[in-house]
Amino acid sequence: xxxxxxxxxxxxxxxxxxxxxxxxxxxxxxxxxxxxxxxxxxxxxxxxxxxxxxxxxxxxxxxxxxxxxxxxxxxxxxxxxxxxxxxxxxxxxxxxxxxxxxxxxxxxxxxxxxxxxxxxxxxxxxx
Numbered sequence: 873x874x875x876x877x878x879x880x881x882x883x884x885x886x887x888x889x890x891x892x893x894x895x896x897x898x899x900x901x902x903x904x905x906x907x908x909x910x911x912x913x914x915x916x917x918x919x920x921x922x923x924x925x926x927x928x929x930x931x932x933x934x935x936x937x938x939x940x941x942x943x944x945x946x947x948x949x950x951x952x953x954x955x956x957x958x959x960x961x962x963x964x965x966x967x968x969x970x971x972x973x974x975x976x977x978x979x980x981x982x983x984x985x986x987x988x989x990x991x992x993x994x995x996x997x998x999x
Contacts, residue, residue, distance in 0.1 A: 875911060875914060875915055875918075878915055878996060879915055879918045879919060882915075882919060883919065886919055886920070886921065889921060889964070890921075891961055891962055892921070892922070892961055892962045892963065892964045892992070893922050893923065893924065893957055893958040893959075893961040893962070893963055893964070894916050894921050894922065894923035894924075894964050894965075894966050894994075895923070895924060895926055895927060895957065895963060895964065895965045895966065895979070895983075895991075896910060896912045896913045896916060896923055896924070896925050896927070896966055897912060897927055897950075897965065897966065897967040897968075897975055897976070897979055898910065898925065898927055898928055898929050898950075899911060899912065899968075910925070911968060912966055912967065912968050912996075913925060915996075916966060922958060922961065923966075924956040924957050924958075925956070926952060926953045926954065926955075926956035926957050927950050927951070927952055927953070927965075927979055927982060928950070928951045928953065929949060929950060929951075930949050930950065930951050940972055949978050950975075950978040950979050950981070950982040951982060952979075952982035952983055952985065952986050952988075954986050954988070962990075962991070962992065963983070963988065963990070963991035963992070964991060964992040964993065964994050965979045965980070965983070965991060965992070965993050965994070966993075966994045966995070966996075967979070967993075967994075967995050967996075968995070968996050968997060969995070969996070969997045969998070969999050970995040970997065970998045970999070971998075971999045976993055976995065980993075
């Protein structure tokens with residue numbers, strides 16, 4: 873599904889998310905070099921939602937190059953930068969694809985490490 877199609881699909885449902893601050897999961901270095909942007913960030917921008925790129929990766933190898941077991945064993949590879957978020961809004965972590973859940977698990981742990989225990993998760997696709 874193209875980025876434009878996903879934006880059109882999501883746009884009618886945006887009203888429900890106006891009280892949220894979106895925390896975008898980082899894309900791989902390879903994807904960023906190829907596209908020049910994070911696809912998830914671009915979708916959130918086009919929807920006009922408040923967001924931050926307050927998570928960063930602390931790993932050398934792209935998650936998609938790891939086996940399922942390696943993904944599940946990888947821990948604390950996300951770093952959270954709380955100064956970049958709007959804490960007056962509900963928080964929602966957004967990612968593009970849910971495969972093993974490792975990325976969202978790492979993002980959740982990063983927020984928990986900063987005593988942020990209440991947030992929602994939005995994922996566009998399940999592989």
